[in-house]
Amino acid sequence: MTSLHLNYDQIANDYDQRYPSAQQWERGQALLNLAKRINARTILETGSGTGYWLTLLSQVTPNLFGFDYSMGMLQQSQNRPAPLSLARGTATQLPYENESFDLLYCVDAIHHFGDHRAFIAEAFRVLKPGGALAVIGHDPHETGVKGWYIYEYFDSVYETDLQRYPSAKSILHEMQETGFQNPAAETVEHIHNVHIGKNVLDDPFLKHNATSQLALLSDETYQTGMRKIKEKLEQSTAAKELITFRSDFPVKMLLGYKP
Numbered sequence: 001m002t003s004l005h006l007n008y009d010q011i012a013n014d015y016d017q018r019y020p021s022a023q024q025w026e027r028g029q030a031l032l033n034l035a036k037r038i039n040a041r042t043i044l045e046t047g048s049g050t051g052y053w054l055t056l057l058s059q060v061t062p063n064l065f066g067f068d069y070s071m072g073m074l075q076q077s078q079n080r081p082a083p084l085s086l087a088r089g090t091a092t093q094l095p096y097e098n099e100s101f102d103l104l105y106c107v108d109a110i111h112h113f114g115d116h117r118a119f120i121a122e123a124f125r126v127l128k129p130g131g132a133l134a135v136i137g138h139d140p141h142e143t144g145v146k147g148w149y150i151y152e153y154f155d156s157v158y159e160t161d162l163q164r165y166p167s168a169k170s171i172l173h174e175m176q177e178t179g180f181q182n183p184a185a186e187t188v189e190h191i192h193n194v195h196i197g198k199n200v201l202d203d204p205f206l207k208h209n210a211t212s213q214l215a216l217l218s219d220e221t222y223q224t225g226m227r228k229i230k231e232k233l234e235q236s237t238a239a240k241e242l243i244t245f246r247s248d249f250p251v252k253m254l255l256g257y258k259p
């Protein structure tokens with residue numbers, strides 16, 4: 001049985017391989033636009049990882065706070081050019097005073113927080129009136145198994161994601177219940193990568209430690225998935241057919257305002 005919890009200390013050193021320097025991420029642009037639009041002076045990212053997105057937001061304000069459970073990830077974010085105020089703990093108990101932030105966001109992280117309702121309540125508490133909560137990520141409940149080739153080739157990954165990720169619908173519902181105004185989903189990026197033939201082996205997201213999906217797998221289960229991909233490549237070469245491996249799913253921003 002695959003574990004549902006990943007210790008990010010184990011993969012912190014290699015984590016940033018997912019962010020090649022040439023890539024411009026639309027979700028980063030969406031965050032930047034939001035921060036500018038609401039004139040955010042104080043910003044907190046929960047599950048801030050290596051500080052990649054906070055660094056981008058240094059264009060908007062110097063008051064950037066990163067909060068993460070993993071010491072290894074926090075250590076990586078100390079080397080960022082922008083000075084970040086960092087703290088360690090769990091997102092369901094934030095060590096900040098009421099009404100401290102104009103913007104609180106998380107990227108690819110809410111599924112790690114365990115009790116997402118408790119996190120949303122904490123976000124509401126530490127946001128200033130008029131402040132915004134933005135939850136960014138993909139929703140495997142919507143993506144479906146065909147949306148990401150990783151789900152097709154690696155045993156149990158899709159089922160585990162269904163267990164780990166709250167659906168976008170349930171997060172919006174909880175934001176509404178907590179008191180956020182006008183919670184709504186917006187697609188801020190569309191992941192659309194088509195790897196042709198053996199180019200798939202260069203996909204940085206296929207590395208064992210690049211995503212929690214694969215990092216949660218034992219070596220054996222990971223190698224079984226890699227073998228399936230390689231067998232498929234061999235079969236297509238033998239049949240002189242072109243095979244493609246697709247990642248094709250939306251990344252959403254779930255946004256609500258504290259009245």
Ligand SMILES: C[S@@+](CC[C@H](N)C(=O)[O-])C[C@H]1O[C@@H](n2cnc3c(N)ncnc32)[C@H](O)[C@@H]1O
Pocket residue numbers: 008046047048049050051052053067068069070073089090091092106107108109112113114212
């Ligand atoms: C997939 S990474 C995302 C990091 C960063 N947001 C990014 O997009 O690059 C998920 C992060 O959530 C952190 N995390 C996991 N459980 C947490 C918790 N309960 N409270 C706060 N952070 C947590 C992990 O340590 C990790 O850094």
